[in-house]
Amino acid sequence: xxxxxxxxxxxxxxxxxxxxxxxxxxxxxxxxxxxxxxxxxxxxxxxxxxxxxxxxxxxxxxxxxxxxxxxxxxxxxxxxxxxxxxxxxxxxxxxxxxxxxxxxxxxxxxxxxxxxxxxxxxxxxxxxxxxxxxxxxxxxxxxxxxxxxxxxxxxxxxxxxxxxxxxxxxxxxxxxxxxxxxxxxxxxxxxxxxxxxxxxxxxxxxxxxxxxxxxxxxxxxxxxxxxxxxxxxxxxxxxxxxxxxxxxxxxxxxxxxxxxxxxxxxxxxxxxxxxxxxxxxxxxxxxx
Amino acid sequence: xxxxxxxxxxxxxxxxxxxxxxxxxxxxxxxxxxxxxxxxxxxxxxxxxxxxxxxxxxxxxxxxxxxxxxxxxxxxxxxxxxxxxxxxxxxxxxxxxxxxxxxxxxxxxxxxxxxxxxxxxxxxxxxxxxxxxxxxxxxxxxxxxxxxxxxxxxxxxxxxxxxxxxxxxxxxxxxxxxxxxxxxxxxxxxxxxxxxxxxxxxxxxxxxxxxxxxxxxxxxxxxxxxxxxxxxxxxxxxxxxxxxxxxxxxxxxxxxxxxxxxxxxxxxxxxxxxxxxxxxxxxxxxxxxxxxxxxxxxxxxxxxxxxxxxxxxxxxxxxxxxxxxxxxxxxxxxxxxxxxxxxxxxxxxxxxxxxxxxxxxxxxxxxxxxxxxxxxxxxxxxxxxxxxxxxxxxxxxxxxxxxxxxxxxxxxxxxxxxxxxxxxxxxxxxxxxxxxxxxxxxxxxxxxxxxxxxxxxxxxxxxxxxxxxxxxxxxxxxxxxxxxxxxxxxxxxxxxxxxxxxxxxxxxxxxxxxx
Numbered sequence: 001x002x003x004x005x006x007x008x009x010x011x012x013x014x015x016x017x018x019x020x021x022x023x024x025x026x027x028x029x030x031x032x033x034x035x036x037x038x039x040x041x042x043x044x045x046x047x048x049x050x051x052x053x054x055x056x057x058x059x060x061x062x063x064x065x066x067x068x069x070x071x072x073x074x075x076x077x078x079x080x081x082x083x084x085x086x087x088x089x090x091x092x093x094x095x096x097x098x099x100x101x102x103x104x105x106x107x108x109x110x111x112x113x114x115x116x117x118x119x120x121x122x123x124x125x126x127x128x129x130x131x132x133x134x135x136x137x138x139x140x141x142x143x144x145x146x147x148x149x150x151x152x153x154x155x156x157x158x159x160x161x162x163x164x165x166x167x168x169x170x171x172x173x174x175x176x177x178x179x180x181x182x183x184x185x186x187x188x189x190x191x192x193x194x195x196x197x198x199x200x201x202x203x204x205x206x207x208x209x210x211x212x213x214x215x216x217x218x219x220x221x222x223x224x225x226x227x228x229x230x231x232x233x234x235x236x237x238x239x240x241x242x243x244x245x246x247x248x249x250x251x252x253x254x255x256x257x258x259x260x261x262x263x264x265x266x267x268x269x270x271x272x273x274x275x276x277x278x279x280x281x282x283x284x285x286x287x288x
Numbered sequence: 289x290x291x292x293x294x295x296x297x298x299x300x301x302x303x304x305x306x307x308x309x310x311x312x313x314x315x316x317x318x319x320x321x322x323x324x325x326x327x328x329x330x331x332x333x334x335x336x337x338x339x340x341x342x343x344x345x346x347x348x349x350x351x352x353x354x355x356x357x358x359x360x361x362x363x364x365x366x367x368x369x370x371x372x373x374x375x376x377x378x379x380x381x382x383x384x385x386x387x388x389x390x391x392x393x394x395x396x397x398x399x400x401x402x403x404x405x406x407x408x409x410x411x412x413x414x415x416x417x418x419x420x421x422x423x424x425x426x427x428x429x430x431x432x433x434x435x436x437x438x439x440x441x442x443x444x445x446x447x448x449x450x451x452x453x454x455x456x457x458x459x460x461x462x463x464x465x466x467x468x469x470x471x472x473x474x475x476x477x478x479x480x481x482x483x484x485x486x487x488x489x490x491x492x493x494x495x496x497x498x499x500x501x502x503x504x505x506x507x508x509x510x511x512x513x514x515x516x517x518x519x520x521x522x523x524x525x526x527x528x529x530x531x532x533x534x535x536x537x538x539x540x541x542x543x544x545x546x547x548x549x550x551x552x553x554x555x556x557x558x559x560x561x562x563x564x565x566x567x568x569x570x571x572x573x574x575x576x577x578x579x580x581x582x583x584x585x586x587x588x589x590x591x592x593x594x595x596x597x598x599x600x601x602x603x604x605x606x607x608x609x610x611x612x613x614x615x616x617x618x619x620x621x622x623x624x625x626x627x628x629x630x631x632x633x634x635x636x637x638x639x640x641x642x643x644x645x646x647x648x649x650x651x652x653x654x655x656x657x658x659x660x661x662x663x664x665x666x667x668x669x670x671x672x673x674x675x676x677x678x679x680x681x682x683x684x685x686x687x688x689x690x691x692x693x694x695x696x697x698x699x700x701x702x703x704x705x706x707x708x709x710x711x712x713x714x715x716x717x718x719x720x721x722x723x724x725x726x727x728x729x730x731x732x733x734x735x736x737x738x739x740x741x742x743x744x745x746x747x748x749x750x751x752x753x754x755x756x757x758x759x760x761x762x763x764x765x766x767x768x769x770x771x772x773x774x775x776x777x778x779x780x781x782x783x784x785x786x787x788x789x790x791x792x793x794x795x796x797x798x799x800x801x802x803x
Binding site for chain 2: 021023026028029037040070071072073074085140141142145146149175176177178179180181182183184185187221222223224225226269270271272
């Protein structure tokens with residue numbers, strides 16, 4: 001029997017009080033995605049050391065490598081236990097509930113302005129070769145074209161949002177979905193960062209929430225199911241704990257707190273963390 | 289420069305591994321350019337912009353991993369894919385310490401592994417005969433998985449194999465189990481004492497899994513190729529296969545599987561059965577019982593019957609077998625739910641022989657049975673995109689697979705057709721197969737599931753019951769987890785048929801009116 005350490009409160013309640021029926025959708029070394037049958041939503045089981053996230057349960061396991069869990073294994077619940085075929089049982093006894101609560105926009109912007117400037121410099125130095133930041137020439141035609149399109153489309157999106165031309169902004173945002181070679185394409189990651197800012201209360205861009213929802217309506221057919229879930233959740237202000245912590249550090253943290261939080265975000269995926277961070281910067285700079 | 293594409297359906301690799309793989313692929317010496325990315329519309333746009341778009345890339349889905357290689361020649365592209373696949377496999381197997389040696393030519397493979405006695409050829413159809421010939425000349429049996437091999441080449445290769453006392457399996461029926469190893473499309477089944485010679489792919493797979501379910505096992509499954517029993521090829525490999533199994537001490541019973549053979553070839557096969565010292569079960573779809581019995585063979589009208597006869601001849605105790613009789617109360621229940629207008633069956637199959645079997649079962653009670661594989665031109669669909677009365681479609685037939693992967697790998701064409709058929713108020717039953725096993729889609733039921741749920745909901749809203757029958761061809765030893773696939777199917781509200789034969793019978797009986 002495995003123990004759930006912490007997780008998304010709604011997911012935990014579902015396991016404890018309702019029936020969960022699904023199957024294993026995809027497996028990785030340190031995470032497993034499961035798809036529930038009734039709504040088709042994806043949920044994630046993650047190993048310890050990974051941060052809390054929407055629809056995610058963190059369990060007391062270092063990796064899934066020797067668990068013999070396969071895609072299509074049946075997942076069910078027998079409250080308060082989540083069962084993966086006859087291969088793993090995870091009890092919710094003692095689990096810590098987590099719910100994503102984004103911090104409010106600060107009334108005084110001095111710390112934020114300074115932190116955004118620091119964050120930009122830090123991404124420049126320590127970010128992971130994002131194709132969004134600048135169009136680069138690698139000599140590989142596919143990479144160069146991908147980079148050109150990402151750079152151009154993010155610039156157009158930001159410009160349209162700054163000029164409050166929402167319908168063309170939606171078109172440009174949609175043209176970013178699924179763009180990028182990774183599991184969560186760079187375009188999607190950038191939008192996750194942008195959506196995070198647009199869901200901050202008291203932010204001048206807070207009104208762009210409907211923009212997020214509109215963009216997500218187009219997203220399902222344009223990207224894979226794993227990335228879609230992250231986008232759909234971010235559109236309603238539900239993001240990973242490390243992203244939420246970064247927002248808090250940006251608004252109220254010291255430089256040291258900011259860089260600690262930023263390092264955790266930059267460590268997400270290959271370039272995903274950097275692309276998310278760039279989306280956050282773009283969103284915050286619209287408030288200037 | 290040549291561009292080749294490999295689409296891996298529903299393949300998720302974490303971003304870090306994907307980037308590392310992409311970098312390594314571009315470092316392979318013979319590779320001009322390699323692209324590894326998910327098949328999203330926007331990534332396709334980038335691919336189009338750099339001039340590497342192909343029909344395979346165009347049809348990739350957002351959950352598919354697309355691998356594109358540009359190299360100086362087709363042969364170098366094939367070599368590059370081998371290397372990329374090796375990198376992918378290495379990634380998967382790194383924890384288990386597995387490694388394998390890669391050879392770029394058949395000759396070097398023969399030198400490097402002198403104990404090997406079989407080659408699987410799966411290169412492009414225009415190069416396949418040359419490679420198959422090289423293998424035969426090196427005294428290797430051949431499993432030719434490639435399609436688009438001309439019948440002239442097939443005859444030449446099979447004649448050469450015959451002269452050398454070798455087997456030349458395939459093309460156009462990509463199944464075999466040799467020494468308990470599944471090749472191309474095949475299922476994981478128990479080792480036993482029944483040998484099969486099959487000229488039809490899914491038909492042979494069906495017989496192996498039914499034998500396994502009845503507690504029996506397989507010595508060898510020799511896939512002869514779909515055209516072997518044609519007038520032109522003359523059954524060269526079926527005759528060689530029967531002889532090989534007759535000489536094999538482990539084989540006690542032989543089963544022959546085929547779509548209807550050419551009459552002159554059928555005669556030759558029956559003549560050989562007459563001489564054979566071992567019992568031979570013959571399942572030729574739509575075959576003639578009298579001729580088989582006269583030749584001393586054991587006639588089977590359907591697939592399950594062929595498997596049952598084989599295990600009984602091999603020594604199984606009939607009283608202990610679960611024959612999985614038809615669920616008669618279910619038939620009554622479904623008939624009562626269908627309204628009088630819901631008269632027709634629509635069979636949507638990825639397996640050609642499974643389609644043929646269900647179609648022949650329907651033809652026993654109905655005259656108006658149409659298909660893209662009907663032998664009677666009067667009942668062949670004029671337009672394969674439009675169904676007529678009872679319609680059975682084989683999505684593995686050439687009309688549907690040109691420039692596209694086989695539906696056992698890529699189910700998209702069938703999903704579109706399913707949605708179309710589900711809206712037709714004259715349809716009572718839709719019957720489908722889901723093929724598991726080596727080489728097949730990782731989650732065939734899952735790929736169809738959203739469409740099934742949506743179709744059933746839409747029919748409910750219109751006040752009609754839509755009956756969907758799914759047959760999952762596989763065993764508990766197959767990697768796809770058959771139990772999980774069945775559970776998914778049942779959770780969608782579909783009916784699960786326990787065999788191809790039962791799927792055909794249930795479909796037919798559900799729409800019978802007034803009995």
